[in-house]
Amino acid sequence: MTAKARVLIVDDERSMQEFLEIFFRREGYEVTTASDVASATLCLENDDFDLLISDMQMPDGSGLDLLRVVRASCEDTVTIMITAFATTDSAIAAMKDGAYDYITKPFKVDEIRLVVEKALEKKLLASENQRLRSELRVQKRKRQIIGTSSVMQRVYDFISQVADTRINVLVSGASGTGKELVARAIHDQSDRADKPFVAINCGAIPENLLESELFGHVRGSFTGAVSNKEGLFEAADNGSLFLDEIGELSMPLQVKLLRVLQEKSIRRVGGTSDRSVNVRLISATNRRLDEEVGAGRFREDLFYRLNVMEIPLPTLAERREDIPLLVSHFVEKFSKEIGKAELPLEAEALDKLMVYDYPGNVRELENIVERAVALSRGDSITIAAFPDTILRRQGVSYSCQITDKGVDLEDLVNNYERSLIGEAMRASGSVKKRAAQLLGISFRSFRYRFEKLGLDHDDRPKY
Ligand SMILES: Nc1ncnc2c1ncn2[C@@H]1O[C@H](COP(=O)(O)OP(=O)(O)OP(=O)(O)O)[C@@H](O)[C@H]1O
Ligand SMILES: [Mg+2]
Structure with missing residues (x-):
């Protein structure tokens, strides 16, 4: 950090400015100099400095003016004041205004080295703290409760x-x-x-x-x-x-x-x-x-x-409208975790997730998505990445995209019919007469469709 640290030296006294410039360059700093408040202000406003070393009295103002600029536009800059006389008053004022420390002229090289080292150490600590704080915020966000229902x-x-x-x-x-x-x-x-x-x-x-x-x-x-x-x-x-x-x-x-x-x-x-x-x-x-x-x-x-x-x-089944949000939260979370690009979910896959019952609630959905993220190849998450348990649960999908390749109307209609009958069976507790009523068809018609679609071997929900 010290090797690359940047310092702005402000002093109207030429010899002092040169002395400090030589000193800091030798210490491995990148040095910028200014000889009055106005040009120092410009530097501070347009550039980033780790350290500001400023004289207190200058022709066009005081070092305190620069402290105000630092406070307003570059809070991360650590400031050290140089006072010509041991006037504790102005030094104290400077400290109150946010200066980290002050040194009085004349000073020894070791003295300034020590003060500067301490100041930069403090800055390092402050930025480390800041990093930790923002990490914590991220962590807390990770623990975010998702759901707008x-x-x-x-x-x-x-x-x-x-x-x-x-x-x-x-x-x-x-x-x-x-x-x-x-x-x-x-x-x-x-x-x-x-x-x-x-x-x-x-x-x-x-x-x-x-x-x-x-x-x-x-x-x-x-x-x-x-x-x-x-x-x-x-x-x-x-x-x-x-x-x-x-x-x-x-x-x-x-x-x-x-x-x-x-x-x-x-x-x-x-x-x-x-x-x-x-x-x-x-x-x-x-x-x-x-x-x-x-x-x-x-x-x-x-x-x-x-x-x-x-x-x-x-339960999750009581707030199905939150499923899409939860899914995208988990897709983001697990993609990040394993360093994969976030893949979108195909409509059919989301449909399946929307109708499943989730005896294990959000944890189960989380596991399903984790697995799907890990297994997915290509440019989207498809039902191929889902476990059998949710695939067996027939979803009701109302949407269908017709692409250049075309579709199989017979198949789609059959699937749709199968989904609806499955839904009606679940809603009726597998009582076929009741299921027929729910669908608004006669029992005979229900039984016919039921057999035609091959559901007679599989008329109980399997989860
Ligand atoms: N609303 C939610 N938003 C985001 N994640 C959630 C939500 N609810 C639960 N989870 C996630 O689901 C998993 C299970 O949550 P948690 O451990 O809090 O459940 P629990 O009710 O304590 O379960 P158990 O009774 O099995 O201990 C956790 O990974 C948690 O982060
Ligand atoms: Mg628990």
Whole structure:
């Protein structure tokens, strides 16, 4: 960085200007000089400098004027002021106006070298920070919740309503609907965003270990507890703790968790004293927790503590209008990930995706698209890249492009008819008479078409 750094030297005193110019060139800088405020302003406005070294007093103004230019048009430039006299007043004014440091004349070469090195180090750090911040923004965007459907708008409203409160939130929904994503969004939008977000899957950890995971333990409290260990509640202090699959929590642990919520303090396993914690709990469940309460498997008092507000997530089938947006989001994501150009989706392929039922919800769609992106050759994503499960699901496609090669009308009409009959069969729960009614034809006619299209061997949805 130092080798290529660019410096602007401003001093009306010729000898000083020359001295600094020689010094900085020797140090490997690219040097530009100016001898008054006006020409220095022009340089600053039209060029990029890492460093500005300026005299305080000049015939047409002061170094402070240049600080204002820097602030307005080149914030990244680090400024060092040179004051002729040890007038701390003007030096202080300069620092207040954003100068990084000042040196007083006369100064030694080592002195200026040191100040400059420190200044550039600071600049490097600042730009590194900036890079990290923008990377983080990208990361956060990667965690973006996609969907513009009205059911998702409701979810966004819920999230912003609760984000800045300490309310414990229960996110409910089927597998793959985005519960963890929503939990993170609540944290990211809250005033705890710069504090830890700690997640644990209560269903994935054996009961005897879960307690010590959550609350920590003291050395010797059980075999294997070879040292004191902080629990996740402490790790999440001042931040958020995400308890995934909360419905899996055993009865004894439910009691312990309830106590923590009441006391706002935890006790490590084997410990004798309480430690207070300030944690926002976000829980998730893919079971109906109220039903678990009804069945006596989940404590009602805990349920109400955890579920001050519930955010129910829709299944993907309940928000099909979001599928195209999700698909393009995932195509972009996975193409980037494997360094492939983004391919467009053929209309037929999107049609298939639109009608599939997605028992695995968004996660399933994500996997389908990931696979399709990886498998696709040529200049578009076609149904050839889809797994059998969705191909078996007959879609209803209303559009057809007739190209130079022509089409097979008989085939297209048959396919269309097959799709519609398939749809009617699904809608009727495979009751053929009802399906015939839904299509507005007689049962005889239905049966005839059914056999003609070879559907009689395959009249049940296969997924
Ligand atoms: N609305 C959405 N927009 C973009 N991606 C989503 C959305 N919903 C879910 N996903 C993606 O789908 C995958 C599953 O989401 P997530 O893990 O949040 O679901 P979940 O409800 O916690 O599932 P499970 O119950 O199986 O744990 C993740 O990769 C997530 O990024
Ligand atoms: Mg999850």
